[in-house]
Amino acid sequence: MKHFLLEESTLLIKARIQYRYNSEDQLEIRVNNISLLADALDNFSNNVTLNIQLETLSEHRIEELHKMIKKNKGNCKLKVRVIDKHEGNIIELPSKQYKVKCSELVNEIKNQEQISFKINS
Numbered sequence: 823m824k825h826f827l828l829e830e831s832t833l834l835i836k837a838r839i840q841y842r843y844n845s846e847d848q849l850e851i852r853v854n855n856i857s858l859l860a861d862a863l864d865n866f867s868n869n870v871t872l873n874i875q876l877e878t879l880s881e882h883r884i885e886e887l888h889k890m891i892k893k894n895k896g897n898c899k900l901k902v903r904v905i906d907k908h909e910g911n912i913i914e915l916p917s918k919q920y921k922v923k924c925s926e927l928v929n930e931i932k933n934q935e936q937i938s939f940k941i942n943s
Contacts, residue, residue, distance in 0.1 A: 832859040863925040863941070869899035870924050871914075871940045876906040878936035887937070890930050896923025 826833055836855040842848040857865065872887070891900065900917040924941060931939050 826856050826858070833857070834859045834862040860925065863928070864896065864898070864923060866943050867898055867924045867941045869901060869942050870922060870927060871901040871903055871942070872931065873903045873905060873938045873940070875936055876904055877908075879904065883936070890927060891917075891920050891922055894923045894926040894930070896921055896926070898922050898924040898927075 837851050837853045842850045902915045904913045
């Protein structure tokens with residue numbers, strides 16, 4: 823528990839507010855769980871959806887994305903949505919083969935201008 827109490831570390835604290843024992847007018851906070859916020863994304867997310875515009879899709883981008891996905895293996899389900907703005911079509915492609923580590927993949931995707939993401943828990 824002491825390693826959580828470092829300066830500038832961001833924490834996720836799950837707690838419950840309840841009445842104090844034998845008192846109906848005083849409340850107390852009971853901490854149930856403390857974890858690093860950086861770990862929370864991997865612990866609480868079930869799947870990640872990558873949104874890619876059809877006009878930005880190329881063979882090079884597909885290879886780049888495939889390398890990122892293979893590099894960041896994990897337990898989070900993966901979906902890719904290809905969006906065609908001109909026709910108004912969306913194709914959703916759930917991956918049966920790959921699962922990813924959400925935090926790692928999201929950090930890499932942030933650097934990609936044409937790819938956005940959504941995380942579901």
